[in-house]
Amino acid sequence: MPEKPTILKRTTLAKTRLFRIESMHLRFSNGKQREFERLARSTRGAGAVLIVPVLSQDRVILVREYAAGVDRYEIGLPKGKTDPGEDILQAANRELKEEIGFGARRLTLLSSMTIAPGYLEHTTDIVLAEELYEEKLPGDEPEELEQITWDINKISDLVAGGECTEARTIAALYVSRDYLTSRAT
DSSP states (O other): OOOOOEEEEEEEEEEOSSEEEEEEEEEOTTSOEEEEEEEEESSTTOOEEEEEEBSSSSEEEEEEEEETTTTEEEEEOOEEEOOTTOOHHHHHHHHHHHHHSEEEEEEEEEEEEESSTTTBOOEEEEEEEEEEEEOOOOOSOSSOOEEEEEEGGGHHHHHHTTSOOOHHHHHHHHHHHHHHHHHHO
């Protein structure tokens, strides 16, 4: 594996409540220097969780919510950020309670994923939530999220419908389906 470049200088170009645009001046092991820009988190160490709530071997709960980035409603999985002092599983259970009104007695960290790692400092932990029970916590959503029960074996139908385009959700469903299938055999 190649040696990581040395960061010679980091500069914050702009900052919002959620993100920083950062310029990084790097020197690679071959001596070449380059300037890269990335979208970084405003808070160091803040992570994100994406939760796959399992009702049965084949049924999961999805939500429909407004996605400002694409200015439409999208079908996806419950998700949110990890609050200070929370571990991944605590954050996943809290987000479940806030977004769909269920907690989980069994939580399993399946994977961590990045999207656009060339310029986006963002990792999402994928958590499988099983043995659900009803418990609602107040959340930060501006409106109630519509719940959709879906057969996890019909992911391609979900994608073909055009309302589920988020790569993290699609990948998490495939990873979860494979995990549940392998565990059942």
